[in-house]
Amino acid sequence: MTAVPVTGATSLRANRRWALIAAYACLGIFVVFFLFPPYYMLVTSLKTNAEIAELASNPWIVTDGVTFSHYEHLLTESSFPRFFLNTTIVTVVVVAITMVISVLAAYSLARLRFWGSGVLATGVFLTYLVPDTLLFIPLFKIVGWLGLLDTYWSLILVYPTLTVPFCTWIMIGYFGSIPRELDEAALIDGANHLQMLLKVFIPVALPGLIAATIFAFTVAWANFLYPLAYIYSESEMVLTVGTVTTLIKGDVFHWGGLMAGALLAAAPPVILYAFLMDYYIAGLTSGATKG
């Protein structure tokens, strides 16, 4: 009888070892696959134009010496800082508008049981399913009618149509997962709806709030179609379209500058993810109720 559990335990350990090896192998491939583009961008951005153009050179490493000239040019001689500022303004305002609307909407849809709230919640999600390639033409009319064409305010107006439905949907899910006893306890403690939202729901649903913020940030930061359609002046452009339109002149691609610009443009979302991931993962709700 004693031999059986020992064998069982050994095979379980062996199983676990193989599972770990397989997991690490898969993760390794995954990491290489996804880190290849940023690595390639970084290497290219540090090369001289001559080395980039040299077909015989090794694309994986810098051989002719590292240069920061592309970065220098971008930051001092191009409109890149302007694009960066415009993007930041658009993103911050859009994230703020999105979070205010979607948190309030999600709270009312998740908790204030009113007639039609279920249908409305589904409707909110369905609007998200309409692709922006369908929306940008009718929205062009509206933006034009409002006189906002060729200003980044058009993006501030339009982006929430992409972000609010999805963020509301995420927040409905998070708010819905908060045990009802928690609102009832707050109600008895004397909280009104605004206090309940601010002092109980938002802190408890912080991981959801962060997920929604990251989503809204990414959409507002990285959208290409709307700025391409609505903005034509360099002074109003955002990073995505600005970088491409100023660094690709006809059929001449300034690869070094493009790569440097893309890397700098990608940095804020990466930093944001890195900082907020811990909050995002932290299970703040544990201990609220019997767990």
Next chain:
Amino acid sequence: MADVTLQNLVKTFDTVEAVRGIDLRIPNNEFVVLVGPSGCGKSTVLRMIAGLEDITSGDIRIGDLRVNDVPPKDRNIAMVFQNYALYPHMTVEQNMSFGLRLRKVAKSEIRGKVQRAADILGIAELLGRRPRELSGGQRQRVAMGRAIVRDPQVFLFDEPLSNLDAKLRGQMRIEIQRLHQQLRTTTIYVTHDQVEAMTLADRVVVMNAGRIEQAGTPDEVYHQPRTRFVAGFMGSPAMNFLNCQVTEENGHTVARLADGPALPLPAEQAARVRSYAGRTLVAGLRPENIREAASHDGGNSGGVPHDISIDIVEPLGRETIVYFRLGDSTLCARVGTEVHPRAGERTSLVFHPDRLHLIDPETDLVL
């Protein structure tokens, strides 16, 4: 502290009538336990008192105030939930003081109240922790602390011990009792656990299908149940029910159990049921009233021995539960540990008629 009065309280969810006309007056300082099976409406009643559920019809008064339309925060009540409902992002201290902070009570006063409540509950050293760092029992104490600091007129407990293990439940029961003795606040406590009901209550209110079956002291509901439901619900193992007939034998009024012995009825009970002679009634006899022959506590005095065949034996340490068949019914007896019954064995058990309940099967009322 205040009286709580419920008058013809009704609650309907869509087409389902969850509470069907409850009348109950809970005097100041009383500890009332609402007990009943799942879905009997006890929690709904509590939630209506708390203001968490609208009232379909009827009246609720706390003190002299009719509170039907008063929001929960203005009812001066505090509630302890089954799932604790602690705010997970706040420390114990913040959890306990949340209500006071919302009411803009002075900070020094809040600190004093929280400290006092924490001392009462023995959680003073936990004030800086968050709920996730506490055990189930500690969390429930914090939930109670949150209720105490508000100094409410009425405490409402909604199955507060259901999530705790048996040992902790026993300890917390004693704590709740001690707390009530100390604070003397009117308390309404909902549970489906009859042991909690019996041990905690000044008065037990047994509910079934949205109605009050009986309200009385723990002794009354246990020993003088008014209905078959109450008789069967209170007590574990449950009361034995079997058919019987009331007849006159040798000048005595007896209840002849179906396929069992004839139990002579006490004079007072005999007078009450004489008119039912010849009709089939339901006899209710608790397991502790069927004992082994010549048991040490009282011997066979007044009891009627009867031979049975043992079906199943459950030794519990301080007593042994014996299941046996009598005609079509499976009955249960409690015997002492000095006897060692075995399944399949034939033995003689003694039926004690002094606590026999006779029930009219048409009305389910105890006669």
